[in-house]
Amino acid sequence: MLFDRKPKVRREDFYDREEELKLFLRGLEVGEGLIVVYGVRRIGKTSFVYVALNEAEVPFVPVDLRKFSESPSLLSPSSVLRLVEDALAEYDKVARVRKAVEKVLSRVESINVNGVTIRTRGSERLAAEILERFDAWARRRSTRLIVVLDEAQELRVVPSWRKILAWSLDNLENVTFVVTGSEIGVLRDFLRLDDPNSPLFGRSRLEIALPRFSRDKSIDFLKRGFLEIGLSVPREEIEDAVDKLDGIVGWLTYYGHYRAxxxxxxxxxxxxxxxxxxxxLTSELEKIVKYSPRRYVAILWAISLGLRSWSTIKRFTEGVAGPVPDKNFDRLLQNLVRYGFVEKTPNLEYRAVDPLLPKAVEKLRKKYRV
Ligand SMILES: Nc1ncnc2c1ncn2[C@@H]1O[C@H](COP(=O)(O)OP(=O)(O)O)[C@@H](O)[C@H]1O
Ligand SMILES: [Mg+2]
Incomplete structure (x- = not known):
């Protein structure tokens, strides 16, 4: 069902993304070791990856790294890979990959991070050994094994991941890492794919960006969703929802879900x-806003009012929060871009990524009395 709020797993519940799916499947076929999927929050990255891997019928283990954000000590390559290895056992219990995938999905969703103890302290050698076992496991089954690091920007606190990924790309024939991230700038900073000093520099990889749906596609998505459940909804309402929710399929899905x-x-x-x-949004924003609440909230307020240029946003911010040196202001503004809350348009203007930012800003203003 298109309006199901859980991440999609089956192609028939997943709208469009034909081109991107083709590209992803092609990447697997040619044996890419690293596939990076970028896209803002709730644009469908997790769904995209599950659907694609389900189509490919390859064994995969997804790790939702947001669940680990409270326990950074568990983010070392060896601890994460040990969890993956545990999940792999599911594949050994059943013959059909598809069955196992369902089990693995339900199991990983319920990994309780608090209950996991650190069995392995971040040794890179140990991580490499585990990866070699993955490679052998996949080779024995004449398949690839896919490790999905969902919201991988969380791994930035453990730089050794870059080395491990590079090592895996160089040495393993049958393992693919799929890496996603909502905080696109943060993910790029973490992977450092374009930095000559980074272990991942120059390594082959496939990068896929998931854009918002166009207005036409968003309308079509809602129409199909309503058709599927036999609910007739006036065109004006569909158009109004699309105007307000601006091509973010997650919000369109929620809208359809509530109506249905x-x-x-x-x-x-x-x-x-x-x-x-x-x-x-407020809980996500607070993770960075808390470091300089008045200034961040003032900047977000300016942007949610539709101010677009660097200097008008700065003037507004200073009106609210007092003088801010150019450099400091720019750092805060660029942080909002890196974390994926604000986007910089090709003509160097700033705009909110999420159409619902203004409401979140209202709440933050109350909370921080800005
Ligand atoms: N192409 C799509 N077709 C139908 N529903 C989708 C699609 N992409 C995402 N969704 C829905 O949108 C919401 C957000 O998707 P999710 O995959 O969790 O996004 P992300 O991982 O980018 O935050 C979920 O409710 C999901 O079911
Ligand atoms: Mg996701």
Whole structure:
């Protein structure tokens, strides 16, 4: 069902992304060792990867690294790979990959990080040994093994990951890492693919960006979703939802879900999506806003009011939070870009990534009394 809120696993529940899927599957076929999937929050990265790997019918183990953000000591290559190795056991219990994939998915979703003790202290050699076992495991089955590092920017606190990934690319024939990230700038900083001093520099990889859906596609997505469940919804309402939710398929899905599952009106459904969005966005924003609340909130406020140029945003920020040296202001603004809350347009203007940012900003303003 298109309007199911869980990450999609099956092709028939997943709208479009034809080109990107083709590219991804081709990448697997030619044996890429590293596939990087970029895209802002709730654009469908996790779904895309699950659907693609399900189509490919290859064994894969997804690791949701956001779950680890409270326990950075578990982020070392060896601890993460040990968890992957545990999950691999599922594949040995059943003959059909598809069955195992379902089990693995449900199991990894429920990994309780707090219950996991550090069995291995971050030795790179140990990580390499585990990876060699993965490679042998895949070779025995004449397949590839895919390790999905979902929201991999969390790994930036452990730079040895770059070495491990590079080592794996050089030495293993049957293992592919799929890496996703919402905080695109942070992920790029972590991987340092274009930095000659980085171990990953110059290594072959496939990079796939998932853009927002165009207005037409967003409308078509909602239409199909409603058709699928036999609910007739006026075109004006669909267009209004698309205008307000701006091509972010996650929010469109939530909108459809509320209309379909609770039979609420257009306005109510939009209000509920906004409620969810505000809660999620504020908690995500707070992770960085807390370091300089007045200034960050002022910048976000300016952007949510539609101010676009560096200097008008700065002037507004200073009006709210007092004088800020150019350099400091720029660092804060660029951080918002790196973390994927604000985007810089080709003509060097700044705009909110998420159409629901203004509501989140209202909440942050109350909280921090800005
Ligand atoms: N192409 C798609 N077709 C249908 N639903 C989608 C699609 N992409 C994402 N979704 C839905 O949007 C929401 C966010 O997707 P998710 O894969 O979690 O995004 P991300 O990992 O980028 O944050 C989920 O409810 C998911 O089911
Ligand atoms: Mg995701």
């Amino acid at each position: 599952s609770y039979g609420v009106s257009h306005d109510d459904a939009l209000a509920r999506v906004e409620g969810d969005a505000v809660e999620l």
